[in-house]
Amino acid sequence: MKALQAIDGQLAWSERPAPACAAGQIRIKVAAAGLNRADLLQRAGHYPPPPGVTDTLGLECAGVIVEAGAGSRWSMGDRVCALLAGGGIAEEVVVDERHALPVPQGLSMVEAAAIPEVYATAWLNLFVLGELQPGEKVLLHAGASGVGSAGIQLCKAFDNPCWVSVGSAERLAYCESLGAEGGVLRGDGLESLRDFAPFDVILDPVGAKYAQLNLQLLGQDGRWIMIGLMGGREATLDLAKLLSKRIRLIGSTLRSRSADSKAALLADLEKNVWPLFESKRIAPRLERSFPIDDVEAAFAALASNTVSGKLALVIDKDLN
Template sequence: MKALQGVEGELEWAQRPAPECGEGEVRIRVAAAGLNRADLLQRAGHYPPPAGVTDILGLECAGVVIEAGAGSRWQVGDRVCTLLAGGGMAEEVVVDARHALPVPAGLSLREAAVIPEVYATAWLNLYRLGALQPGEKVLLHAGASGVGSAAIQLCKAFDNPCWVSVGSAERLAYCEALGAQGGVLRGEALEALRDFAPFDLILDPVGAKYAALNLQLLGLDARWVMIGLMGGRKAELDLAGLLAKRIQLIGSTLRSRDADYKAGLLAEMEENVWPMFAEGKLSPRLEQCFPIGDAEAAFAALASNTVSGKLALVIDADLQ
């Protein structure tokens, strides 16, 4: 099979051995794969896959089951999307059958390909780790990103008013159209977030650059969930603020979670989140598709920080 890998910072669509499909696994003919910031980092050599995981890029994809191992609930021909630790940007992928979910009614395979990673990240950090309750207020940094787009929609669906920080007026309008109450532009009016504080939860992919302000914006018994370090890894904080407000600072990564944890998370999502796609309450927010031959252009588009929502790489154009 052919697969996409990052070799010394360059993308290479090359032949790789097809993995074996064992008990409790399924083989998927990939229609499309979602592109995430983690793929940019891995391609640059900054985010290697966990031990034992393929170095093929791609943390999510969708396609059609072409082989089902014993103990799987899936059958050949089923349309599925799946959460991965790697390997999605390939003609075929073999996955733990528990990590695949049915393509929601009304969605194409390309749309389904961009759901698993960002919605799993948002659900995990807002509702499982962040323990959001109805009515609690949320601040989402990088609100127009793939994870931000999913988080805004989940917040609206579960009655959690949210605000965002974004990079442009156009992206702020995009977030408000999705359901955000409002927000600010980073670099221009970040301090204006005080007008909307205190927040019960901040979902933070930025890290050091926003750390001191986050501490000021959080309320009593609030949760600060850190999922990225785009703004640096070292910050100086007055930890007395954490104590005085009883703030929980939670570091979170999804990719390195074990198979059982991911299976439980996805089962929760299938029950609580998946029906909302068919109901029209949630959307993939797929902004653009690129053929696999234009992978460089897709990676450049995501790296430009001008994309609102998600990008997909089309692996097999015959699968819709």
């Protein structure tokens, strides 16, 4: 099979041995794969896969099951999307059968490929770790990103008013169209976020650059959930504020979680989020898809930081 490798910073769509399918796993013929910032980082050598995980790029995909063991909930030919620790940008992928969910009714394979990573990330951090309750206020930094787009929609569906920080007026308008109450532009400074504070939960992929401001914006018993370090890894914090406000600072990654943890998360998504796709209350925000032959253009588009929502790679157009 062909799979996407990052070799010394260069992308190679090359032949690799097909993985074996063990008990409890399924084999998926991949139609499309979502593209994520983690793929950019892995290409650059900054985010290697967890031990024992393939070095093929790709944290999510959609396709058709071509192999399933006896007693599996899945059958040959089922249309599924899957959350992966790696290997999604390939002609085939083998995954724990608990980490796949049915493609929501009415969605194409390319749309479904843009769901697992960002909706799992948003649900895990806002509603599981962040313990959001109806009516609590949320701030989403990088609100027009894939995770931000998913987070806005989930906040709206579960009655949590949310605000965003974004890079342009066009991206702010995009966020508001998804249900954000408002927000600010990074270039204008973030201090005006104080007008919307205090927030109960801040979802932060930026890190050090926003650390002091986050402490100021959070209210009593606020939860600051850090999922990335785009703005640096070292910050000076006023711990007295953390203490006096009883703020919880939570570091969170999804890729390295255990198989059982991911299985519980996917089951939670199927119960609470999948019905929202079926009823059209939320939808994957796919800005653009690229054929696998244009993978360099897809990576360049994501690296430009101008994408609103998600990008996907079409692996097998006949399955779409």
